[in-house]
Amino acid sequence: MLISFNKPPFTGNEEKYILESIKSSKISGEGEFTLKCHKWFEEKLQCKKAFLTPSCTHALEMAAILLDIKEGDEVIIPSYTFVSTANAFVLRGAKIVFVDIRPDTMNIDEAKIEEAITSKTKVIVPVHYAGVACAMDTIMDIAKKYNLFVVEDAAQGMMSSYKGKALGTIGHLGAFSFHETKNYTSAGEGGLLIINDKNFIQRAEIIREKGTNRSQFFRGMVDKYSWVDLGSSYLMNDVSAAYLWGNLEKANEINQNRLNSWQKYYDGLKELENRGFIELPKIPDGCVQNAHMFYIKVKDLEERSVLLEYLKGNDIYAVFHYVPLHSAEAGLKFSRFSGKDIYTTKESERLIRLPMYYGLENKDIKHIVDVIYKFFGA
Numbered sequence: 001m002l003i004s005f006n007k008p009p010f011t012g013n014e015e016k017y018i019l020e021s022i023k024s025s026k027i028s029g030e031g032e033f034t035l036k037c038h039k040w041f042e043e044k045l046q047c048k049k050a051f052l053t054p055s056c057t058h059a060l061e062m063a064a065i066l067l068d069i070k071e072g073d074e075v076i077i078p079s080y081t082f083v084s085t086a087n088a089f090v091l092r093g094a095k096i097v098f099v100d101i102r103p104d105t106m107n108i109d110e111a112k113i114e115e116a117i118t119s120k121t122k123v124i125v126p127v128h129y130a131g132v133a134c135a136m137d138t139i140m141d142i143a144k145k146y147n148l149f150v151v152e153d154a155a156q157g158m159m160s161s162y163k164g165k166a167l168g169t170i171g172h173l174g175a176f177s178f179h180e181t182k183n184y185t186s187a188g189e190g191g192l193l194i195i196n197d198k199n200f201i202q203r204a205e206i207i208r209e210k211g212t213n214r215s216q217f218f219r220g221m222v223d224k225y226s227w228v229d230l231g232s233s234y235l236m237n238d239v240s241a242a243y244l245w246g247n248l249e250k251a252n253e254i255n256q257n258r259l260n261s262w263q264k265y266y267d268g269l270k271e272l273e274n275r276g277f278i279e280l281p282k283i284p285d286g287c288v289q290n291a292h293m294f295y296i297k298v299k300d301l302e303e304r305s306v307l308l309e310y311l312k313g314n315d316i317y318a319v320f321h322y323v324p325l326h327s328a329e330a331g332l333k334f335s336r337f338s339g340k341d342i343y344t345t346k347e348s349e350r351l352i353r354l355p356m357y358y359g360l361e362n363k364d365i366k367h368i369v370d371v372i373y374k375f376f377g378a
């Protein structure tokens, strides 16, 4: 009996909606299901505008274009993140300035952002790791004080909130992922750009339509459409949106199911934490999380390698991720680390993600927990 690390969320209606989309004969961007999803996000998350994109990577690229990032601009991000958080801005010529993380949440340490700011700084990109919010009050205060933009990388944060506000809706822009490893998926690959500052809406419509004013044309606002700005193809096809709609209409059920699994792990492993063998995730006050992942931290890199092998030997597929970007080959070229790397490397080497997906069975969680106790001889 093999326990996989991830299974793409599938609730049952996705096939039906995909067929409906195909039969509608409008399967490119801005079809029926795309518009349904946009409306769902705008109401559910309470944002000014939502645009589905082919991936979160594309949503971040759109954000970098919208903010007019140019050669020499600096962008502050944590080094403990996925490459796209950095690449989207590097593509526009920006220099990445990494800031250390907090060991409790693995999120950017808000207390170390201010010292990383220079006259070239343009944007702060907080990454809500594991769907647990960064300290957004402090980050927004700093952004205001220095006149910076904030783009939330909320790739993992759908259905999470910070002091009552949905993640992705607090900064100027927010980006989400619907990759098959995330809590909701649009048939494998997909993303979303959220616009909270309404001054960006009109230009976003143009950028995603290859730099044309096609959207205004379809609304009858101009009598022909033409090339008016920079742009690319940042639309999700409607068949993918149809799959996503199947996930979204069961969003609460998926969320609750994952939270139940998360709690089962937490309760099961608490005793091991109490006895000093491992550390469990911390959820700060004011953060409502979405159980995107369940991770544990062990002593060090060596113990992690042995435990991962041990789990694999028991047919349990656990993983680690994110080799810090500042120590990667491209990181050396495009970035600098502000201050000292106290926690980024050390904490990233201790972390293991346990299997987590919609529909993970309680008996499997119990088995995983038992195997971990056995590993520690506890």
Ligand SMILES: *Cc1c(COP(=O)(O)O)cnc(C)c1O
Pocket (backbone or CB within 6 Å): 054, 055, 056, 057, 058, 081, 082, 084, 085, 127, 153, 155, 156, 176, 177, 178, 179, 189, 190, 191
């Ligand atoms: C998954 C992820 C991305 C990239 O998402 P894609 O949809 O695969 O492009 C970016 N940032 C973070 C933090 C992620 O977890």
